[in-house]
Each structure stands twice: as structure tokens, then as C-alpha cells.
Amino acid sequence: MRRVAKLSAACIASAALALTATACGSTSSENDSSSSASDGGKDGVKIGLAFDVGGRGDRSFNDSAARGADKAKEEFGGDIKELTAKSSDTEADREQRLSDLADAGYNPVIGVGFAYATSIGKVSAKYPKVSFGIIDSVVEAKNVNSITFTEEQGSYLAGVAAALKTKKDHVGFVGGVDTPLIKKFEAGYVQGVKDTKPSVKVDVQYLSRGTDLSGFSSPDKGKEAASGMLDNGADVVYAAAGSSGNGAIEAVNGVKGAWAIGVDSDQYNIPGLAKYKNSILTSMVKNVDVGVYDFIKSVHDAKPLTGVNNYSLATDGVSLATSGGFIDDIKPQLDAAKKKIVDGGIKVKTTP
Structure with a gap:
């Protein structure tokens, strides 16, 4: 492991x-x-x-x-x-x-x-x-x-899922704080989207910068950022933002046909998010x-x-959650992308 x-x-x-x-x-x-x-x-x-x-x-x-x-x-x-x-x-x-x-x-x-x-x-x-x-x-x-x-490898798979599930060719990424760690999530996600479907637009927004870590604990900011992306036409939003991501999930839940991608935990199965679970496409689980x-x-x-x-991805240290069955139809594409990463055919970037 x-x-x-x-x-x-x-x-x-x-x-x-x-x-x-x-x-x-x-x-x-x-x-x-x-x-x-x-x-x-x-x-x-x-x-x-x-x-x-x-x-x-x-x-x-x-x-x-x-x-x-x-x-x-x-x-x-x-x-x-x-x-x-x-x-x-x-x-x-x-x-x-x-x-x-x-x-x-x-x-x-x-x-x-x-x-x-x-x-x-x-x-x-x-x-x-x-x-x-x-x-x-x-x-x-x-x-x-x-x-x-x-994180970049798991986020790449999240990007593949977003590109295959968007109906508007427009997705978003909400980062908690613009640190090198969170930029790994962004880099992998954007690469996964673009490698899968180059025409898809990716909006990126960070909630705080530098030494201000409030972006990891401000659900209101997460909700506002995701709402803005949805208003601008995005229909899939991936948030790597700690508890701020809960706000992003809430925002997505209010828009018919939109999907949220959770992070770190399998957020579909988190009791406190149960009322939003049917809007959680998948989660990039980090064990x-x-x-x-x-x-x-x-x-x-x-x-x-x-x-x-x-x-690593090879040892299931990171993975995509399948709870809800919402990505079952794209499993072959996700499995193929995972195999290429593990085998070295795809080199996932760690910076945007």
C-alpha cells in the first residue's frame, strides 16, 4: 500500500x-x-x-x-x-x-x-x-x-470524468488556497479534462492566497465561487478546498443537471452531505x-x-469513488486512463 x-x-x-x-x-x-x-x-x-x-x-x-x-x-x-x-x-x-x-x-x-x-x-x-x-x-x-x-494523478481521473460528463463543454475548479499542494489538484484536473476533450473550457478560482488559509474553512466562499461558475455556464465543479468545498457542493445541488466532484473523502457517503449526494458525481479520494x-x-x-x-494511484493511495453509480458508464475510459498513468504512458503535471 x-x-x-x-x-x-x-x-x-x-x-x-x-x-x-x-x-x-x-x-x-x-x-x-x-x-x-x-x-x-x-x-x-x-x-x-x-x-x-x-x-x-x-x-x-x-x-x-x-x-x-x-x-x-x-x-x-x-x-x-x-x-x-x-x-x-x-x-x-x-x-x-x-x-x-x-x-x-x-x-x-x-x-x-x-x-x-x-x-x-x-x-x-x-x-x-x-x-x-x-x-x-x-x-x-x-x-x-x-x-x-x-494528488495530481487522482485529479487527472477527476478531469477525465468531468470532460466525459459535461453537457456544456464547460467545467470548473475551486481551490482553497493557491499553495503548491492545491495547484497539484488543479494541474491534474485541467490536464485530464484537456487530454480527454480539448474543447472543454475550464474555469479556475482560488478562495484565498498566500498565508491566508481561510479558503480551507469558508463554505460561504466555496458556495459563491461555484455559483459564479455555474452562472457562467459550467455544469461540473471540482473543489479542492477543505470544508469550503461543502459550500461548492451545496451550490451545485441547486442547479439541475450540474455535478460536483468531491475531494479527499468519499463525500457521497458523508452523513453531513447526504442531502446533496445525488449531485456528487464522484470524489477524488485521498487515503x-x-x-x-x-x-x-x-x-x-x-x-x-x-x-x-x-x-500513489498505482497502490490506490488516490482513486475515484464510485458511490452512487454515476460514473459506471464511463468506467472503461477511466480504467484506460488509470492504466496509462500507472504504466507511464501519461505523465501528469504537478503545476498548472
């Missing part, structure tokens, strides 16, 4: 994190609070999770990480401590959060999102006996496991839960993973 490779440092950016844990179904994490789930056995694992903005309950990226931790806790016992981002946090806040988890005896400590890269690089050096995990970035340290994904579980298990087994563990 994974392959280990050495990669250069990438996607290191500033972010915001704070002592907040959102409840399931919420879409914001701007309060200063913490949550702890404890059920444990001395032989269990004390898991420290530092979530990205949106936290548990974003119905997307963070929830996928949470599922991996929950599975590990259920299997091995122990407890989970969750701290969640605020978009106004500083680098000092991030470092303090990770240090607090390590000081409290949590091991492993996992930074859910590329924004933790710099802080994990610093904090891991201070706690050499603690195993740290970083999702979506690479930190080169002896006690750090870098969990990465080929963050598998990466998190694998890492926690390795720590539990006293053989902690380190280096870079890359989850």
Missing part, C-alpha cells in the same frame, strides 16, 4: 493552528478549546493529532485523517488528543501546539497538513524519542514520517486515513516509519 522514496523538501508553507477541535458536522474551528478522546489501556497508543483548519468534522481532509486515528485507537487502545487550527495562528503557535502534545506524552504526534512542515522540523529535533508524522509535505529528520500522495493508520501501527509495533511514504 505504500512505497518509500527519498524526495526533496516541498510544500513548506506557513499555516494556522490552535487549540480547537470541531465537532462532527461543523465547518469552522475558530474557538480556543481542545478535545480528548480517552479509552485506554496501558498497552495502547497515545495519539496526538494537530489538525489543519476545519478540524474533525470538515467532511473532507481532516476527517480522513481522523478515521485513520480512530481505527488505530479502536484496534490498539489508548487515547487521542486533538488540537485544531485557527486561521490567525502564528508559527510560534504551531510549534507550541506540537510541543504541548509531545510534553504530554503523546507519541506519535501527527501534523495534519503541509502547513506543519516547518514546525515539525523544529520540534522533532527537540524530541528525538517521539515519532512525528507530517501529511502532504516532506521533513527530512530521523524521527519524522512524511506521508505524501499523488489519508490509510497513511495515518499505517504510521500509528508502526509506532505501536515499535518499528516507526520514517523517510517518505508516498501513496
Whole structure:
């Protein structure tokens, strides 16, 4: 399910994190609070999770990480401590959060999102006996496991699906923040659309830029962006925007004949999005839960993973969800595209 490779440092950016844990179904994490789930056995694992903005309950990226931790806790016992981002946090806040988890005896400590890269690089050096995990970035340290994904490959397949399903030859992409990571989603999606049907127009919009990470936790902005694309003639919208993507899905649901493409989790099956599920064509699933579980298990087994563990299309680290059966009719084309990527016949771009 994974392959280990050495990669250069990438996607290191500033972010915001704070002592907040959102409840399931919420879409914001701007309060200063913490949550702890404890059920444990001395032989269990004390898991420290530092979530990205949106936290548990974003119905997307963070929830996928949470599922991996929950599975590990259920299997091995122990407890989970969750701290969640605020978009106004500083680098000092991030470092303090990770240090607090390590000081409290949590091991492993996992930074859910590329924004933790710099802080994990610093904090891991201070706690050499603690195993740290970083999702979506690479930190080169002896006690750090870098969990990465080929988002561009899964997004390419999403683009193929969009091109085959659009009736207006016009589709859209909503990105949360214009970071190198999200641009991988854009690049793969646009390439998949154009390789499949060059005449299709692709609108692209980002919700925030630079160090402003509000684009990952603003469903109202996601809804507004998607609505604008639909008004301009698009009938398929792919959003890679954390909980902001929930707003995009809501917007699409209000337009007859339009489709949304979800991200990270199989959003068709997310309870909080159930009323919109018949508008969710597919989701580009990114198995963050598998990466998190694998890492926690390795720590539990006293053989902690380190280096870079890359989850690719070839190993189903990324994939297209088939829930709802809406892409069953184009499965041959999607399978053919996947085979070409895996075999090297298609080189998917990582930048637009």
C-alpha cells in the first residue's frame, strides 16, 4: 500500500493552528478549546493529532485523517488528543501546539497538513524519542514520517470524468488556497479534462492566497465561487478546498443537471452531505486515513516509519469513488486512463 522514496523538501508553507477541535458536522474551528478522546489501556497508543483548519468534522481532509486515528485507537487502545487550527495562528503557535502534545506524552504526534512542515522540523529535533508524522509535505529528520500522495494523478481521473460528463463543454475548479499542494489538484484536473476533450473550457478560482488559509474553512466562499461558475455556464465543479468545498457542493445541488466532484473523502457517503449526494458525481479520494493508520501501527509495533511514504494511484493511495453509480458508464475510459498513468504512458503535471 505504500512505497518509500527519498524526495526533496516541498510544500513548506506557513499555516494556522490552535487549540480547537470541531465537532462532527461543523465547518469552522475558530474557538480556543481542545478535545480528548480517552479509552485506554496501558498497552495502547497515545495519539496526538494537530489538525489543519476545519478540524474533525470538515467532511473532507481532516476527517480522513481522523478515521485513520480512530481505527488505530479502536484496534490498539489508548487515547487521542486533538488540537485544531485557527486561521490567525502564528508559527510560534504551531510549534507550541506540537510541543504541548509531545510534553504530554503523546507519541506519535501527527501534523495534519503541509502547513506543519516547518514546525515539525523544529520540534522533532527537540524530541528525538517521539515519532512525528507530517501529511502532504516532506521533513527530512530521523524521527519524522512524511506521508505524501499523488494528488495530481487522482485529479487527472477527476478531469477525465468531468470532460466525459459535461453537457456544456464547460467545467470548473475551486481551490482553497493557491499553495503548491492545491495547484497539484488543479494541474491534474485541467490536464485530464484537456487530454480527454480539448474543447472543454475550464474555469479556475482560488478562495484565498498566500498565508491566508481561510479558503480551507469558508463554505460561504466555496458556495459563491461555484455559483459564479455555474452562472457562467459550467455544469461540473471540482473543489479542492477543505470544508469550503461543502459550500461548492451545496451550490451545485441547486442547479439541475450540474455535478460536483468531491475531494479527499468519499463525500457521497458523508452523513453531513447526504442531502446533496445525488449531485456528487464522484470524489477524488485521498487515503489519508490509510497513511495515518499505517504510521500509528508502526509506532505501536515499535518499528516507526520514517523517510517518505508516498501513496500513489498505482497502490490506490488516490482513486475515484464510485458511490452512487454515476460514473459506471464511463468506467472503461477511466480504467484506460488509470492504466496509462500507472504504466507511464501519461505523465501528469504537478503545476498548472
